[in-house]
Amino acid sequence: MNDQIQEWRERVRRAASSGDALQPRGGGTKSFYGRTLVGDVLDTRAHAGVVGYEPTELVVTVRGGTPLAELEAVIAEKGQMLAFEPPHFGPTATVGGCVAAGLSGPRRLAAGALRDYVLGVKLLDGRGEVLNFGGQVMKNVAGYDVSRLIAGSLGTLGLILEVSLKVLPRPVAEATLSFELDEAQAIRRLNEWGGQPLPLSASAWYAGVLALRLSGAEAAVRSAVQKLGGTRVDDGEAEALWAAVREQTHDFFVGTGQSAGTAESALWRLALPSVAEPLGLAGEQCIEWGGSLRWLRSSASAEQVRARAEALGGHATLYRGGNRDGEVFHALPAPIMAIHRRLKSAFDPAGVFSPGRLYNGF
């Protein structure tokens, strides 16, 4: 076993017996996400590099500390991409952090979420054990699907040493259209289009304008452009737009999460059924993923936002800003919380890894 992993194993075991906490950290670009971090930083960047990549297998295996930008560059050379289009939130983002945060970008609308592309992980758990789950193949039902459990677990179950991801060919053609629509019209149109065989790959509604991206074969994109109408957005502008939405550098997001504690700067993420009616809460919104992702900056109280999300059949996350010592993720029903606690102690009985990052108390 590699010296770095050996050193980390010992560190985890020491922490487990002394009752100390560790927080795995890559580039720190997603430290804002989740509850306030505690514990000594374990810098994952010491374990980096692409371990294996064969484009014809559609799989890449990388160490957790590998810069996300490096991974994307390696696969782009072969005409492939991470189809879930993950946000980086800074040039230093790592693959491990990306998987631990479990965040997907605009293409999630059509391609699925990050967790859909996780094929295997190598994990250093809270006992200091190195465990392999899943693998490098597309279909694998041997044992429980722990790799997907790790996606989005925010470092609370262990340190992601290595991950195997499914990659896809980049679409041959892309086009972005824009439509002037109000919130309710945009939601309705997105859901109607979603039921037709159209090559939709991203959507973003903000301030009365809906941007819609189409991706796929030349012929498919061309006929969809004709069918849908709207105004064609210049390719360069479109690329900048989707990057800004993904990286949250778009006008809507600027200023969010700046001064922690003030409700106005808080950014809420509401994940809802795509058909959910307009929120009707005060404030500004940006709507993605065909209507199922609603970003909200609002002076409404946390209770109001959460109650509204729940009433619409979804959940709300205090994404940036606000009080990060309180709960930022939506409350879980008691039996589900009990399963969470037992899963946490299954992988990390001493509570070494990122305690309290997901929910208070574990």
Place this chain on the structure above:
Amino acid sequence: MNTIHEALAPGEQEADFSGVDKVRVVEALARVLPAGALLYEAEDLRPYECDGLSAYRQVPMIVALPKTEAEVVAVLKVCHELGAPVVARGAGTGLSGGALPHANGVVLSLARFTRILSVDPYSRTAVVQPGVRNVSISEAAAPYGLYYAPDPSSQIACTIGGNVAENSGGVHCLKYGLTVHNVLRVRGVTIDGEVVEFGNHGPDAPGYDLLALAIGSEGMLAVVTEATVKLTPTPQLARCVLAAFDDVTRAGDAVAAVIAAGIIPAGLEMMDQPATVAVEDFVHAGYPLDAKAILLCESDGTPEEVAEEVERMRAVLEASGATEIRVSRDEAERLRFWAGRKAAFPAAGRLSPDYYCMDGTIPRKHIGAMLEAIEVMEGKYGLRCINVFHAGDGNLHPLILFDANQPGELERAEAFGAEILELSVEFGGTITGEHGVGIEKINQMCSQFTRAELAAFFRVKAAFDPAGLLNPGKAIPTLNRCAEYGRVRASGGQLPHPELPRF
């Protein structure tokens, strides 16, 4: 080594259920179930003794046939209280013995949960009960131009509850995903009678991804009582390219070449010559019988898109050495091409009294080598094997032909299958792509995972089922079992045959 992990994880030791008192369980269940929902006489229990893997049989102690979620809750509470193991059952088409009953346990059949609760074209979702057959969902969605994408060959019989439990796939999952990619929410009941929901009607749920854990969990974490599935718009057109090859390795390489060209076919299947010959007799698909292997490569989308993609497929397949290429001219011909592939299992059944279907998945590039190895094994075990592969995702279904009435043939077939699975692991793959571990592949789990990994699986199970009563003895082998099998994998990533490339 450290000592923290030395204590056994819950479930790591074989459980003993011999003390379960049948009379008490029957009495308690009779109090919570209506008449006709409880079977406990030998002749009534017989139909439940096995699933699609009939080599393993066990008559259960009791069968419960609830019709409502409240009844499922009540049954589970009774079993929990009296310590009786519970095996959920859908249509019993599973191929790994997942629904094999427990001698001292209750089979919980979901056969009466057959209602499609809603089909909503606007949100493109359907809410269904677990006993709904896979194909019924697509039939109900068809009027809206929608369908449920995962299409196991058993789709006219298997249930969505079974699909969730096995994370089933089909011939179109290369492009459209497996069950895990197409189920949004699962509602179920844990062994202590709590109703839980994993996932939801939005894009994600708060906290850990319990939905991903539940899917493919072989009925060991919770009993599914309802599922919300995603519906996909039906493509305007689909066409299938049939390519013949005079060499199996070349056919295997062509699969990689298609992917390398940036094409993700809607389906990419491979059959070797013995398989095409076997099905041709039966369904008259018009396959070229002199070919050593054929590929079926499907394109779907708008007519323009399909025309463009079919040309690209044709070019790649020609460059890869295809000896003949046919493109389906109409829907009837396309369905005929597929009919042969989908009839592979029944065709095997016509060739031989029994067949044993394997399910390993390997990196695509090893398909040729695997086929060669299987040919050698046919000689070694004195049994024939026909090969049908979900080639696009490297999922192999070698069908080993044998006759259980001939002394020793079943044992030889099992040894043959085990060797294929061991080789799948050595090639960097897995022992099961879509059929599940069940009871069948439980020994090979000892080859694929280390003790620490198996212990982690037991702890995951205990997080949902602390009492260890849901489908005990399946999927995750105990330490004793691995010791008997003689193949506990060394800790620290030491694989057998380390010289083989893992990629």
